[in-house]
Amino acid sequence: MTASAIALIVFIAWTLALLVAMEAMRSWLVLAGRMPSNRFTPDNANLSPLMQRLARAHANCIEGLPVFGGLLLVATVSGRHELTDPLAPWLVVARVLQSSVHVASTSVPAVNVRFTFFCIQVVIAIAWVGRLLAASVAG
Numbered sequence: 269m270t271a272s273a274i275a276l277i278v279f280i281a282w283t284l285a286l287l288v289a290m291e292a293m294r295s296w297l298v299l300a301g302r303m304p305s306n307r308f309t310p311d312n313a314n315l316s317p318l319m320q321r322l323a324r325a326h327a328n329c330i331e332g333l334p335v336f337g338g339l340l341l342v343a344t345v346s347g348r349h350e351l352t353d354p355l356a357p358w359l360v361v362a363r364v365l366q367s368s369v370h371v372a373s374t375s376v377p378a379v380n381v382r383f384t385f386f387c388i389q390v391v392i393a394i395a396w397v398g399r400l401l402a403a404s405v406a407g
């Protein structure tokens with residue numbers, strides 16, 4: 269399996285892990301009688317700040333998956349994974365670190381670090397778009 273395919277699987281697995289963590293915490297709240305099951309909001313606005321950050325970190329992954337995952341998928345199915353393989357692991361590392369910092373804190377330094385990890389992903393995606401388009405023009 270290529271580095272790009274593995275990165276896509278890890279990206280999806282990370283997104284799923286955030287979802288499972290959030291739903292496990294919600295389930296605990298319901299089972300403990302602390303929250304009725306019909307009172308959850310999509311953004312967890314009526315729950316703790318931690319739960320709100322977890323919901324937003326998960327949403328960030330969902331929002332990024334079509335762009336970042338789409339580029340990895342295009343490279344993989346077109347047989348041009350060599351264009352994305354070198355940076356694919358770094359994209360996933362930046363995503364996991366972004367989410368982890370997001371869940372941990374919303375302090376100014378944490379937000380700045382989180383934004384830096386997001387910028388790394390955007391720069392990688394821009395590079396991939398350029399490489400994939402250049403390769404398609406070159407034939």
